[in-house]
Amino acid sequence: MASSNKQRIADQRREKLERIRLEQRRRERRRWMLAWAIGLVVVAVVAVVIVVLVTRPQTGSPTEADAGQQIIPSAPSGAPTVQEPVTTVSDASGIPGVLAWDTTGWPGDGAAHPGALEHQHVTGPVTYNITPPVGGPHDGIWMNAGVYTKPIPSERAVHNMEHGAVWITYQPDLPASEVAALTAFVTKQSLIAETGETASGATTTNSNRYIDLSPWATSGLPSPIVISAWGHQLRLSSATDPRMQKFVDTFRHSPTYSPEYGAAVDGIPIQTGGRPALGGSSQPNPPGAVR
Secondary structure, three states, X not given: OHHHHHHHHHHHHHHHHHHHHHHHHHHHHHHHHHHHHHHHHHHHHHHHHHHHHHHOOOOOOOOXXXXXXXXXXXXXXXXXXXXXXXXXXXXXXXOOOOXXXXXXXXXXXXXXXXXXXXXXXXXXXXXXXXXXXXXXXXEOOOOOOOEOOXXXXXXXHHHHHHOOOEEEEEOOOXXXXXXHHHHHHHHOOOOEEOOOOOOOOOOOOOEEOOEEEEEOOOOOOOOOEEEEEOOEEEEEOOOOOOHHHHHHHHHOOOOOOOOOOOOOOXXXXXXXXXXXXXXXXXXXXXXXXXX
16 A cells, blocks of 8 residues: 555656646747747848838938929920130139139120120020030020939029029939938028019019039039039039038029029929929929910
8 A cells, every 4th residue: 555655646746747847848839939939020120121221212312202203394495505605703702612704794784795604595405615504595484493303404504593593413423322412401401582583473472492403414514513603613522512501601592693683493384494303492383384
């Protein structure tokens, strides 16, 4: 009887130990499955973050949706014009590296000024003798200012500069990071209320940054980045050059340097004046085309 009791106790101990070992194995299995699941979640999250970082637009650059909505201003199609030679002059802005040309005879005096930038309106393409142009003959219809991801007609951009806009152009192979920095630079500039000439001649409550940004159509720019205003230009190799802000502060919408200070740089029907991908007017530009 004593041996039978001992055997029963031994069996109970073995069963108990087996249950303990089985529970331990179950716990280990649950812990392993939980760790495996957490690992999968971490891998998935990392993969999503990588995809977002790789595929999202760079900071400051137009999104694909924005760029898809843009309309490039129409190119003039009338008789061609060749710009007259323009004389270089000393720059008085105080910004190192700025080039300047003769701007004598801004609209209104009616006299001829050989060597000075012309102001006449033309209906066709213009062959400019400065690349990119800093003024001269231009189309009678300006363009809707803002960030464009494709080249824009110089004849309309020059009209914008006559109204006080600054035009930033860049080589078509400029690195994407530099283009993004240029775009961020444009969009951080203040909006300026438009109080002068408008397309309809009516009073407007619109505002604009008075900056055009676009790639140049060819690799013919004198530097990777060029920022131009009427009669003035600065050639740069970096989108972070601090002189760019000084140039904008000096020449943009300037009563000193803008021949037609205060006139609008938007308000043109979009099939003629274009619709920028980013950084344009505070209000939408009208649909249709100029008749």
